[in-house]
Amino acid sequence: MSWRNELLAVWAVTLRNALMGARNVFFFFELLFWPIVGVLSIGLMSRFLELTAAQASFVLVGTIALSVVNVCQLEVAYAVLLDVWSKSLKHQFLAPIGIRHLTLGSWIVGMVRSLAVFVLLAALGRWAFGFRVLQPGWLALATFLLGCFLTAWVVGVAVCALITLFGNRAEAFAWASVNMVLVLAGIYYPISVLPDSIAVLARAVPLTYFLDAYRAHYGFESEFRAPIATGLALSAFYAALAHWAFLAAIRRARRTGLLLKMSE
Amino acid sequence: MLAIDAHDVEKTFRSGWLHRRETAALRGVSLTVARGAIVGVLGPNGAGKTTLLSILATLLTPDRGRVTVLGHDVVREAGALRRRLNMVSGRPSFLWSLRVGEIVAFYGRLYGLSGRALRRRVDALIELCELEPYRRAPYSDLSTGLKQRVALAKSLVNEPELLFLDEPTLGLDPDIAARVRAHIARLRREQGITIVLTTHYMREADELCDEIAFIKAGRILARGTSGELKRQIRLGEVVALKLDPPRVPWLADSPGTLRCVEVDGWVECTVDDAEKRLPELLRALHADGVVIRNVQVREPELEEVFVELAK
Ligand SMILES: Nc1ncnc2c1ncn2[C@@H]1O[C@H](COP(=O)(O)OP(=O)(O)OP(=O)(O)O)[C@@H](O)[C@H]1O
Ligand SMILES: [Mg+2]
Numbered sequence: 297m298s299w300r301n302e303l304l305a306v307w308a309v310t311l312r313n314a315l316m317g318a319r320n321v322f323f324f325f326e327l328l329f330w331p332i333v334g335v336l337s338i339g340l341m342s343r344f345l346e347l348t349a350a351q352a353s354f355v356l357v358g359t360i361a362l363s364v365v366n367v368c369q370l371e372v373a374y375a376v377l378l379d380v381w382s383k384s385l386k387h388q389f390l391a392p393i394g395i396r397h398l399t400l401g402s403w404i405v406g407m408v409r410s411l412a413v414f415v416l417l418a419a420l421g422r423w424a425f426g427f428r429v430l431q432p433g434w435l436a437l438a439t440f441l442l443g444c445f446l447t448a449w450v451v452g453v454a455v456c457a458l459i460t461l462f463g464n465r466a467e468a469f470a471w472a473s474v475n476m477v478l479v480l481a482g483i484y485y486p487i488s489v490l491p492d493s494i495a496v497l498a499r500a501v502p503l504t505y506f507l508d509a510y511r512a513h514y515g516f517e518s519e520f521r522a523p524i525a526t527g528l529a530l531s532a533f534y535a536a537l538a539h540w541a542f543l544a545a546i547r548r549a550r551r552t553g554l555l556l557k558m559s560e
Numbered sequence: 561m562l563a564i565d566a567h568d569v570e571k572t573f574r575s576g577w578l579h580r581r582e583t584a585a586l587r588g589v590s591l592t593v594a595r596g597a598i599v600g601v602l603g604p605n606g607a608g609k610t611t612l613l614s615i616l617a618t619l620l621t622p623d624r625g626r627v628t629v630l631g632h633d634v635v636r637e638a639g640a641l642r643r644r645l646n647m648v649s650g651r652p653s654f655l656w657s658l659r660v661g662e663i664v665a666f667y668g669r670l671y672g673l674s675g676r677a678l679r680r681r682v683d684a685l686i687e688l689c690e691l692e693p694y695r696r697a698p699y700s701d702l703s704t705g706l707k708q709r710v711a712l713a714k715s716l717v718n719e720p721e722l723l724f725l726d727e728p729t730l731g732l733d734p735d736i737a738a739r740v741r742a743h744i745a746r747l748r749r750e751q752g753i754t755i756v757l758t759t760h761y762m763r764e765a766d767e768l769c770d771e772i773a774f775i776k777a778g779r780i781l782a783r784g785t786s787g788e789l790k791r792q793i794r795l796g797e798v799v800a801l802k803l804d805p806p807r808v809p810w811l812a813d814s815p816g817t818l819r820c821v822e823v824d825g826w827v828e829c830t831v832d833d834a835e836k837r838l839p840e841l842l843r844a845l846h847a848d849g850v851v852i853r854n855v856q857v858r859e860p861e862l863e864e865v866f867v868e869l870a871k
Contacts, residue, residue, distance in 0.1 A: 300672070304672060304673075304674055308666050311666070311669075312662075312666050315662060316657055316658070319698075378655055379655075382653055382654060382656055387652075387653075387654065387714070389619065390617060390647055391642065391667060391671065392670065392671065393670050397670075550619065550620060550621050551620075551621045552574065553573050553611075553614075555620070556614055559649075559653070
């Protein structure tokens with residue numbers, strides 16, 4: 297397969313997801329409502345609890361990261377969910393398309409959407425609570441966002457794999473199980489407050505490291521030696537694992553007939 | 561030159577986590593289809609038609625058997641094969657908010673089309689499938705017939721050499737179904753596309769297909785042209801009579817008569833040889849004082865072959 301065809305297939309999926317997203321007002325609601333509620337309630341709570349500016353930044357970074365990851369992973373999961381909902385999965389896999397095109401194309405749309413959410417939340421945080429996302433500098437911010445996007449990719453592809461493995465009834469289960477992992481990443485607290493056995497799990501989540509590195513710029517001492525390198529390595533490992541799992545799930549669906557069943 | 565060469569294909573579906581259920585959908589199916597032919601796969605519900613088409617189209621992997629389509633092994637060379645075939649299924653479905661033109665273009669890109677070539681192909685298909693007025697309509701707003709035509713347009717976007725049609729006229733009203741049939745016949749005539757179709761409408765099979773394979777419970781029971789099948793099943797010919805009084809009890813027992821049924825005020829007698837039996841029947845009826853208001857002689861329909869085989 298040529299590079300041109302590879303890019304074209306990714307572009308086709310990007311365009312498809314973007315068009316679907318742009319035409320659904322409820323998607324927009326989904327996109328904005330919970331992130332705004334999150335930032336406002338966390339910001340107000342930190343005011344009520346009389347947290348220091350640094351502490352308030354700590355929890356706001358967490359809630360913004362959670363929103364960015366959520367919006368982006370949802371879009372990545374649309375790689376198969378749109379087809380599952382519209383029962384067009386079999387048309388999709390009749391065409392010469394690989395899961396890499398589906399997930400990459402959706403990821404691109406997810407990054408654009410979650411970047412928009414990020415800008416909005418950052419502005420809201422600045423205006424309402426005097427929280428400055430750019431205080432750590434552009435490079436630190438870019439690395440932090442990349443970490444969020446990579447985590448979202450892994451989570452989204454894992455959801456795709458679970459849905460193609462267990463069928464669309466497993467949707468809720470798929471989301472619950474992967475979101476469990478996110479909660480472990482220390483969104484609202486440093487992982488040093490977790491009991492040892494759970495901290496081990498938190499150390500296996502890439503987002504933990506990206507949060508840690510970014511928060512270091514707000515005066516919280518880093519808990520790890522090379523957080524960014526570790527985060528990137530872990531992300532690469534999980535991305536490969538999730539991709540392989542999704543690939544195996546599709547192969548299995550072709551064998552068991554689930555691919556046909558989900559199109560009826 | 562064969563487009564499809566399938567040998568002893570078996571497929572069993574296993575489902576249920578606690579209570580395992582097994583359905584043997586195909587039990588050793590062999591089928592060959594020549595390039596440029598239109599072959600119909602007929603059979604009752606659950607016979608395995610969709611399963612067979614899905615295996616040939618790489619959507620399902622067979623448990624056993626060797627399947628070569630357009631010279632590619634369907635399992636090992638599925639990727640290369642997918643570029644050369646396409647499929648339409650009876651209940652098409654695409655993303656609900658995409659517009660007709662966008663759907664065709666989306667699939668076109670997956671097959672490597674872009675820029676002017678893509679635009680030209682989309683325009684041509686929209687014209688071919690008479691979708692021009694609906695080009696900007698969201699898919700969810702279309703009627704069943706229009707959705708079917710979108711599916712047909714999409715299935716031609718890669719100029720396939722082989723096309724699978726799974727109940728292509730399901731749920732369409734008669735004149736739209738006739739138009740779809742005309743499209744199918746033209747595709748073969750003008751572009752030489754090999755077509756394998758399943759249908760529950762015998763007239764459709766009779767009209768379109770060079771050959772018919774009859775499948776039941778996962779096995780191919782008979783194969784041939786519609787005429788060959790009719791002869792093979794030896795259904796005889798039908799003498800339909802409109803009589804006064806309408807019922808004549810002894811008709812069913814007259815010599816050479818295989819069976820008699822009443823349909824819409826007609827008495828339909830299936831006889832071994834109409835040319836020989838018709839004069840005898842008419843004479844006997846006349847002698848009995850029965851008034852004969854109308855007589856028709858015809859070949860059995862494919863439908864009757866179907867009913868006979870499905871028994
Ligand atoms: N994905 C699947 N999972 C489990 N069982 C299946 C699946 N697809 C088909 N079957 C079973 O396999 C058998 C053959 O089904 P198939 O859909 O091939 O029949 P068909 O000839 O197309 O019937 P119809 O005329 O109703 O479309 C049926 O008993 C069906 O229940
Ligand atoms: Mg079927």
